[in-house]
Amino acid sequence: MRRTLLALSAAICVAPGANAQAIPSFVEETEASGIDSVFEGEWEYMVGGGVAVFDCSGDGFPDMLLAGGSAPAKFYRNVSEAGGDLRFEAAESGAELDKVAGAYPLDIDGDGITDLVLLRVGENVVLRGLGECRFERANEDWAFEGGDAWSTAFAATWETGADFPTLAIGNYVDRNEQMFPWGSCTDNWLHRPQAGERRFAAPLPLTPSHCALSMLFTDWNRSGTPSLRVSNDREYYKGGQEQLWHVRPGEAPALYTAEEGWQRLRIWGMGIASYDLGFDGYPDYFLTSMADNKLQRLMPFEAGKMLPRYDDIAFAKGVTAHRPYVGGEIQPSTAWHAQFEDVNNDGLVDLFVAKGNVWEMPDFARRDPNNLLIQKPDGTFFEAGDKAGVASMLTGRGAALADFNLDGLVDLVVVNRHDKAQIWRNASADAGRWVQVKVEQDGPNRDAVGAWIEVRRGDVIMRREATSGGGHVSGQTGWWHFGLGDLDAAEIRVIWPDGVEGEWARVAADGFYVLARNSEPVAWTPSDR
């Protein structure tokens, strides 16, 4: 399969779409939306500031939980009309804990109801979803040891044969060390299931740990077994670097080594976004940092061997996003959450990057606009954040791109430090067509984390890995979005986490589909409120 995928990529250099380069139009609706949440706190909250996006009401509309830092997290139920303005109502959910730095949704116990993982400055907490957007603490029931650290990264996977997920939690520096904190990175933790039980074993330390700010389980080589990618903040580690871990069922986690081809990279790693930009079947990785950001593409095979070696193609593709492009400041930027989504539905995935100064760092831009980098048919990107209306100068951190009003256009929410979270409705008038899918399977991994969703558009196959993790302390479940350009239909299939390839099925454009295992796609339509 690997050779086939690469051969395909060699034949396909360009994947034009009818609406290529259309600049999207976003309308900020923060004030009217009902969202009123600030990520508060001082030094211990200079990183973090996440948002979890998920549907807990069962109406298909994404709800959200916003981290509050030193203030309580806030839950908002989505009450938008399909295609209408973005509207949310604050509600008591049971997730309103303080000291929350980030949050990820995940159906941990496989009951079909989304649960939540709260990353905190202090004890991490898992919350069991009860339905109707209510949650309750489940640390004790699931034997989840929350520890006492400054937790700043998360990723989840289901290891082969497991009835419970494996959670990786990344930790930052020792917050109790005031004078010489550098080099005091707390161990990251791997919470694996207790053998044969639907609860967690005591967490394993992922030593060495280097102050992770993003983690992602990803099948980088399409081996069928995801590895754990960790992006680390070089500000605090000593002797550290970016990491890739083998996490093989039944074996102790082990770092990929230089002998295995892993190349040392040391950045202010803050966020990971992944997507198969090259249509070669393998994910590319965008790594946020300070000043220049990185876009990594797997190098060609060496002597028939696939090695975890990557070229940095950020410069060539125009996504270094190293300095503000509007606002007049010329100092370098600081990047946090990153996410690939097709915001203009032209079939070419675009890149959003949340920006914001760490905390009064005068050598970096104080007014640091978010980036919205639009992909062109030749695979390069151009900046459109200002023209699209999302070039906020607030201090961005976590974010999520999701279709909040289910109109086929991806909207945006950004968490800001010491300022209100902002939400924008994508109101693009000239966007292309689209399809959104939800994947489901029986068994413990209900949302099919680790699956690959493929959509054939003309001569190319768009692929995205159904991951849980990455970004900057922000995650989401629910609809997976694909732009289709001017196509009125597309072929779609799922490669399930166990490697079983689903059948290709043809679906009409501009619709939602539930892709259940061993079933034909089922069209889904938002109901009237």
Next chain:
Amino acid sequence: MLTVHDMPNEARVNRIRLFLAALIMLAFSATGALAQERPGADQVLHNWSRMVLELVRHTPTYSPPVASRAFAYLGVTAYEAAAGAGTLVSLAGQLNGLSPAPEREAGAAYDEAVVMQAAMAFGVRNFFGNTGPTGQRAMKAMEARLAEMTAAGLAQDVIARSVAYGEAVGAHVLAWSMEDGGAVVENMGFPFDHALNDKPGAWAPTSLVVQQQAPLLPKWGENRSFAMPTGASCPLPPPPAYSEEAGSEFHAEALAVYETSKALTPEQTAIARFWSDDPMLSPTPPGHWIFIAMDILQAKNADVAERADLLARLGVALADSFIGCWHAKYEYDLIRPVTYIRRVIDPNWQPILITPPFPEYPSGHSTQSGAAAAVLTAHFGAEFAFDDATHEDEGLGVRAYPDFWTAAEEAAMSRLYGGIHFRAAIERGLEQGRCIGAFATALKTVE
């Protein structure tokens, strides 16, 4: 003279731990776990110097030239604060543009630890005012703790007088620093507009980082120097004439780098990594030599006069090295090995070190290591053996050297092993450093 190699093994191991011992004391004292012990001026200086090594690493503008400048000014701050007690000769009139520091009140009592604490706190706070939130937090914590500890048991008038004097010395040195040409560093030292030279063999960007498409600090060689007259005071002969012809001297030098890289021994690889001293991932090359000096001073329990003398002299030599080296770098504007080798020898060649974003000739690490060796040899002697534990906390181990010049030569050669310098830049860099270091060793500190 007793060297670390004369010590019994146990003592040598303990010496390596001594570097951090004072810090551990502070940390424990802050929790009340240990009884407080009032630190002397020597330990105040040591602790602030240790903090400076961390701040250099964690402040993004602190590339090696900028770091060397801070080491010099903070060394002079400590020195002038100590000199006020009357046991050392002021460097005013010896360093370019430095006027006499404020005088102490005749007959009034001062506490030297409080003076040093106030002077260093002022200096570090100002030279690292642009560090990040964690550095700010750390500086405040250290300042508060040391201020409390040094003031313990003293009369209020002595404290107030000593603090005022220390801060006055700090302000005096800071004011002196503002006009040297290096006080303002924008965009982490990379100019927004810089015309590249298009002559054959000229430096070309080696990085895919956008910021580094212009070279680092091209005007740094024009800065006011410290002990040497100007940045041009230790000139170099030109590098071998640029040529892409096989058999030419230039091609031969490049081929030597290439072939060395293809047959690196584990020891050569370890040397390249040990002296890599990357900015923002280490205390930088000048910080490496400061660490060595501090480590030895701490091991021998040096008094404050010796510490201030050596840290000032070494800081000055290192700062002058970067001014002199940068002056030559932009005079010759030479291509880096990675550019030449990929153009002429092997388009896929990859050196093991990341090539720094500025011209090749001479090697900055070589120049500053030569200057450091000159100063340290003058201070400790020609056959002073020592262990270098700079990167012990990075997991790079401890390396032992029989003398400072052996270490400097290894540091210089590390750049060839790393694939970032030709031999001429290394050998002539060391010689330039020897020349520059002589100005610092000539400073008069005792009558």
